Amino acid sequence: MKAVVYTKYGPPEVAVLKEVPKPTPKDNEVLVKVYASTVNRTDAGFRSAEYFVSRFWSGLFKPNHQILGCEFAGIIEETGKQVTIFQKGDHVFGFNDKSWGGHGEYLTIAESDAITTIPNNVTFDVAAAITEGAHYALNNIKASEIESGQNALVYGATGAIGSAAVQLLKHFGINVTAVCNTKNVDLVKALGADVVIDYQTKDFTKTATRFHFIFDAVGKSSFGQCKPLLTNKGVYISTELGKNVANIFLALTTPIFGGKRVLFPIPVMNKETVIFLKQLVEKGEYKPVIDRQYILSQIVEAYKYVETGQKTGNVILKIAD
Ligand SMILES: NC(=O)c1ccc[n+]([C@@H]2O[C@H](COP(=O)([O-])OP(=O)(O)OC[C@H]3O[C@@H](n4cnc5c(N)ncnc54)[C@H](OP(=O)(O)O)[C@@H]3O)[C@@H](O)[C@H]2O)c1
Numbered sequence: 001m002k003a004v005v006y007t008k009y010g011p012p013e014v015a016v017l018k019e020v021p022k023p024t025p026k027d028n029e030v031l032v033k034v035y036a037s038t039v040n041r042t043d044a045g046f047r048s049a050e051y052f053v054s055r056f057w058s059g060l061f062k063p064n065h066q067i068l069g070c071e072f073a074g075i076i077e078e079t080g081k082q083v084t085i086f087q088k089g090d091h092v093f094g095f096n097d098k099s100w101g102g103h104g105e106y107l108t109i110a111e112s113d114a115i116t117t118i119p120n121n122v123t124f125d126v127a128a129a130i131t132e133g134a135h136y137a138l139n140n141i142k143a144s145e146i147e148s149g150q151n152a153l154v155y156g157a158t159g160a161i162g163s164a165a166v167q168l169l170k171h172f173g174i175n176v177t178a179v180c181n182t183k184n185v186d187l188v189k190a191l192g193a194d195v196v197i198d199y200q201t202k203d204f205t206k207t208a209t210r211f212h213f214i215f216d217a218v219g220k221s222s223f224g225q226c227k228p229l230l231t232n233k234g235v236y237i238s239t240e241l242g243k244n245v246a247n248i249f250l251a252l253t254t255p256i257f258g259g260k261r262v263l264f265p266i267p268v269m270n271k272e273t274v275i276f277l278k279q280l281v282e283k284g285e286y287k288p289v290i291d292r293q294y295i296l297s298q299i300v301e302a303y304k305y306v307e308t309g310q311k312t313g314n315v316i317l318k319i320a321d
Helices: 041-048 052-058 124-128 132-144 160-171 182-190 223-229 243-257 271-282 296-306
Strands: 002-005 016-019 029-038 071-079 091-095 106-110 115-117 151-155 175-180 195-198 211-216 230-238 261-263 290-295 314-318
Touching: 002 296, 016 296, 029 124, 041 052, 041 296, 071 124, 091 124, 091 271, 115 271, 124 290, 124 314, 132 160, 132 211, 132 230, 132 261, 132 271, 151 160, 151 223, 160 175, 160 182, 160 271, 175 182, 182 195, 211 223, 223 230, 223 243, 243 261, 290 296, 296 314
Parallel strands: 151 175, 151 211, 175 195, 211 230, 230 261, 290 314
Antiparallel strands: 002 016, 029 071, 029 106, 029 314, 071 091, 091 115
């Protein structure tokens, strides 16, 4: 089968399209013929190992799993002997940051992992983009313990995580203020944001609203900058470590005092989350934003685009028609 393989950490060029053996499912696994995947910041982060800490998961000196692609959508081609939930021919999607494999024509995954049948109203391309941004957004929303009727601010509402966060917060009955660029104001309004601040014309820190939760989905702000906008027990979460790893330090110290806090939750993905997201998609309450698509042979170009930090939502990697 064809797959994008990386044998060492580094720039986009370390990802090479190759012929590799098709995987065989273990007794508790399914073999998925992948139709679509995404190229996202998680794939890019593990490939580059820009943050050394990622190597504790992916391999200290070289990657343990050489085919990236944490998101996938496709059709089950084979089931292991002990598989009971899925059957050959099922259309499925999911998230796999344990053994990865979405950037290849076939992958294997345990049936108990984050995989379920695709929502009945979407294509493989859309299904492939459901999980990554939404998974990080959901973990952070849950950690903030925000409740229906409270205010949240999403900074960077046009990324994969930010665009999912706006929709998920609205699902939970939160009043959402979203910050984005001029060209995406209408998009972010359509995602459900109650108030949209265009950061190119307005300074979001001057808003009079106070928030229980400020979620910096692109890691471009700081706690110091956002603290005045938080309510007394408000929570600030960023998707990045911050200058001099400040967000980790603050997550360890600010909760001790019980006032305005920084959190840095470790994201956990499981089958319940994919099923929850599937149900939201079927109810029309969540729709992943799609920017553009590439094919396997364009992987380097795809990574370079994703790493500009300027994609709008998700970038699809088309594997089969
Ligand atoms: N902690 C983790 O495990 C984890 C996992 C995945 C991703 N991440 C991190 O999470 C962040 C978001 O990932 P993502 O995939 O959602 O991002 P993304 O899709 O790459 O975000 C890009 C979007 O952010 C907007 N943006 C860029 N600079 C901005 C600024 N200063 N103010 C407001 N908006 C800005 C861009 O629009 P404009 O530039 O046009 O405004 C673009 O639409 C990244 O920093 C990534 O490294 C963390």
